[in-house]
Amino acid sequence: MKIKSKNPSIPVFALSLLFFWACSKPNADQPSPVIAKGYARHVELQWPKQAGISSYEIWVSTEKNNFARRATVEDTLYMDFVNDLGKNLTLQYKVVGIDGTGGSSDLGVTQATTREFSDEELINMVEFYTFRYFYQGAEPNSGMAPERIHIDGEYPQNDQLVVTTGGTGFGIFGLLAGIERNWISRQEGANHFEKMVNFLETADRFHGVWPHWLYGDTGKVKPFSPNDNGGDLVESAFLMQGLLAVREFYKNGSEQEKAIAVKIDQLWKEMEWDWYTQGGKDALYWHWSPDKEWQMNFALEGYNECLITYVLAASSPTHTIPTSAYHKGWARSGGINTDVEAFGYQLKLKHNGSEAMGGPLFWSHYSYLGLNPKGLKDRYADYWEENRNHTLINRAWCIENEGGHKGYGEDLWGLTASYSVKGYAAHRPDEDLGVISPTAALSSMPYTPEESLKVLKNLYYNYGEKVFGRYGFYDAMSPEADFYPKRYLAIDQGPIVAMIENHRTALGWKLFMGAPEIQDGLEKLGFER
Incomplete structure (x- = not known):
């Protein structure tokens, strides 16, 4: 071995x-x-x-x-x-x-x-192990989260030095939890964030927006695809969601901590959200680069994981967007709404490409690590109810198990994007390959605490060595395919530690929602909270 x-x-x-x-x-x-x-x-x-x-x-x-x-x-x-x-x-x-x-x-x-172990001790253990991905496993020069960590083989494209902006934003909530839980000292936390923020100041940005991937040793962009070699607005939104929580955490702290908060505030103010409307169109666009410009032409239209992008853009104190971009672009002038029911649970939002039973479960996670869905409503949805029902539909699909996949049940459910038997797939009820992604149920713990705990216990007690390693649960597993890759992805580990902590103390929600600009932005867009 x-x-x-x-x-x-x-x-x-x-x-x-x-x-x-x-x-x-x-x-x-x-x-x-x-x-x-x-x-x-x-x-x-x-x-x-x-x-x-x-x-x-x-x-x-x-x-x-x-x-x-x-x-x-x-x-x-x-x-x-x-x-x-x-x-x-x-x-x-x-x-x-x-x-x-x-x-x-x-x-x-x-x-x-x-x-x-008691239930609380088990939850604490999983949160601690997952936190280690973002501290012990961080890229050493930048302090950022590596895109992936493979325990069982070679890295694709030799990308050991590649860090992820969005995955780092998710992991930031885990680092803050680590400070609060004394897994690292407050000084160690400040040193880590200082390194990260200093790196982000000098790393490649495009109208204030970072790319999806960066080289951790140089800060230079690594193209995510041939035409995606510039700013990635959505991944940068995930990053800034975490950074604003750090700003709120440190703004009244030591001199070092206050300096970190000031630098984050400057990075926030330099993000040109309005630029990413392509000159004033009623929508945000995902990508821009100096040589490809708007060639990707990917408008952010709901519903998927991108709600936080509009919330931040509306909240910007320097480069805000008009409310029309949210209502006409994201909400499709009301076309975002639907009224479907599956397994007795209703969805009010059209989940792009998966209207009948909802998209992969990360759509109920990524935007809500800092943005608190409890009591969050606008003219289109009650976001707590939407996310909880989305989770329960996903769970019910696995329990019914129409495809007869081995292992599925009340203690093994959860379909979302992850590694797969076919490489990488956005698993969901209409694309069920028999692969369970631990992040799906574990990151849903605020919505389904008892149901998610059953999955945690089953994975740890019954699958143990096959699915649990130095940074927590591995990314994916399939009993029927005997598929147990010992691999991690930052975008899947981050929501686990962030949402478990939100379930326990609401730490991320309190910090992010405490930012005054966010309160103003939500009011501007017509949210109740």
Whole structure:
């Protein structure tokens, strides 16, 4: 078994200990450099990388000195799922380094216990692991979220350095949760955001709008497609949704934090939302680039994931858009409305291309990490009811399981865009490939807390090692296809941590909705809240 990934960051309290042990040979008088933490059904082990060692053997004992080998890995982190050993365990672990000649050396022995977790502890565990994608897994130069992290293979187009603007915006809410929950210190959080904001100041922008992808080492655009090599208004809206929450979080903080807030405010004011109306048309347009100009010509017309783009554009203090763009463009002069019912749940908005049963579930997530749908209404919809019904229809489709897909049921549902057996697909009721995306149910926790928790428990307790890794649940799975790729996408991990925290404390909603411009923009567009 080989695990290839970035070495994770290590907690501050363990840094000096691990550095010392990386430079010295353990003896009986020194503590083990192997750190182990037990959870409900797994133990996570970490140790410092050893010079001259090519792989590591993991040994476990349920009785003193009676060790059995569990795995051989190349990484310095191993997650041992112990369902085969039992529950409520006390385990001894030792890690043995293997050099290029086959010689071995013991790193040390440590102990861990597993125990039954409460529901809240399980939710906390999943949120913490997912948070790590955006902190430990961040691209080191920019502090931004990598587009993807592959544990099980090569990266397409060698894009290890490619960061995502929208996915970073989602992950920002997780970073803020990490500060609030003391997973990182307030100083560590400020340092991280300072790095990120400084990078965004100098990275490629197009009339104040960032592209979909950037190279994290240079800040230069990486084209998303041949004609999409400039500003991406929607991904930049997702990014600014998160950044405004950071501004609100820091605006009354330390000098460093206030400086971060001021820089974010300037970036916000430099975004030319009005430019992206193509000179005053009654709609926003997704893309513009210096050489392709408006060739993509993709008007933002609802309903899909893009509501937040119009809210931000209407809220801009410097480059606002007229309300007509929202009502004539996004709402199609009222054509956005429908009146359909599926499984006893009504939808009031035409979900583009999926009118009968709603689009992929990310449409109920991306715009609502900061924009609070509770009580949010306008002339077109009650957005809490729309999102909850959208989720319940998606769930009911999986439970009915007309296609007979293996594993589907009350504890395994959720169709949205993710990796798939066919590469990448926007899974939804009318495009159901038998692939469940964990982000679908987990990011819906504010709408369906009990129903989403059933999926979380099933994934962790029954699929464990196949679907849960160092950054939380992997992106997709399919029992019938024996499809369990060990891969992550930022745009799927971010909503998990953001929406779980909104379910628990409404942190993201409170911060974003607390921005005075957002309140003004919502009023301008005719929202009740």
